[in-house]
Amino acid sequence: MPSVKRLTDLSALANVAIPPDEAVERALPLLREALGAEDMFLVYGGEAGFRCxxxxxxLDLSDIALWLVNRDLASRGEPCAFDLRDCRVVEFRSATARRPCRFVAALIPTPVSAGDMVVARGHWSHGLRASSRGFLMAAxxxxxxxxxxxxxASRAEERRQRLSALANITRVLSESEDLETVLTSLAGTIAAVTGIDYISIDIVDSDGTVTLRAVNSTRPGVEQLRDRWKRGASKPDPVRAAVLASRRPMLFPDAQNDDRVPESGRNYFVRTLLRSTGVFPLLAKDEVLGVLSxxxxxxxxxTASLVELLEGLAAQAATAVQGIRLYQELAKSREELQRLNEQLQESMGIEHHLARTxxxxxxxxxxxxxETIEAEYARARRYGQALSVVMADLDNLKEINDAYGHATGDEMLRFLATLGRESCREVDVVGRYGGDEFVFVLPATGLEExxxxAERFRQRLAASPVRDHAVGTIQLTVSVGVTQWDAKTMQGLACLIRRADRAMYEAKTTGRNRTMVAIGNTARAA
Structure with a gap:
């Protein structure tokens, strides 16, 4: 096929409204025939490495080899030829040099990236002919x-994969309570979505000492190096220390020659052929939890988009650490509370039980x-969590007592207490606050939740008439007030209970069997 016809066909493929994949699949054979090549590749440099x-x-060329090819093309300013020996690219020269060659490459002029290339693989006994070079330049x-x-189209797919990776992070957080397991899986997710070779996440204590290091990689055989990398966490690292102190990432595009990297580190990067590195802080409000490297x-x-992605993933890692620490502390607090409770019951017997039951x-x-509200308030302030209180008052208890006797009234209170306990999560607490009033303490729960x-509990009680063998069926309802701790408008914990009580009173005075929500100094119906 004449060269002009092939160029015309290439131009048509570039402009015709057909799927991009199909256009590329039809264009590459035209190039292969025109250059007398065995295989043709379009190569582009993305944030996750070279792709083709x-x-x-x-293509049988590594990222490092493609980077060397790209650097030669950028400095040469014209197509080049090169060979591959022992998995290394060698003998860069002009594409038309009168020598045998296995590869020919040229830069593709795009405004977005300087890493886009076309690479041909074949056998040219006397280099690329001048006419073939002319065709390549025209194409x-x-x-x-x-x-x-x-x-x-590819970048749209990458965005979808990144969103999927973030969803995967959320799944990982929900599936395990072990910090190292979560961080190792998280490191693997980051490596997969970015295509970066090595990812490590260090957790540090208050003086910057690494207490946990999780490592993962996209490269095969990394398992045998993981223990060595973990042992290396105990060594002083001035870059990590600088990131922890400044709370800002440090980026090293050329880590082998960057004077900010200690000489021992630069030598390590040369030995291991690592070219770029970066360290990002794991920030949780005013606390630095560690680093993502x-x-x-x-x-x-x-690039700005790669840095933004890595900072976002570092924030996800920080959230994972903070969330698991909070969960572990809550679990530890519950275990400690249970242990102390059992210990006190053994030593004080019924007196302690009566004091808090x-x-x-x-x-x-x-x-x-x-006591529970005070403890949960302190925890909520420390971790920036929500804290809500629900107060419920049994409607018409006096009328029940007057009509059926106090024994029946007491039975109604016991029924309500049982239903309240069954309605709570494991971390929630319900107690009798006095008379016919009950209080629910809901840790890590916002006003809407x-x-x-409160509405579920109210409706459940209304749908559960109590059957008493002596008096028959009694229909119970409650008036409920809901509020959330608000540091801006509340002066103390007494204000929290006062607002819930005021909202409950509003529910009772406006008709009973309803829920009112305290917002500031006012209340609205749920």
């Missing part, structure tokens, strides 16, 4: 259009509820 589309599946504008269309055999430009209903009394809880 070709007439076969493998570059059409190739630029083809690659731009294909990359637009990356290392790549391929040079990284640390309501004798009539068997649930916590006002003293225990007040607390309101939904």
């Amino acid at each position: 589309y070709g007439t076969c599946t493998s 570059l504008p059409s190739l630029a259009l083809l690659l731009d269309r294909r990359l637009h 990356i290392a790549s055999h391929r040079p990284l430009d640390f 309501d004798a009539l209903t068997g649930i916590p009394n006002r003293r225990f509820i007040d 607390a309101t939904a809880f």
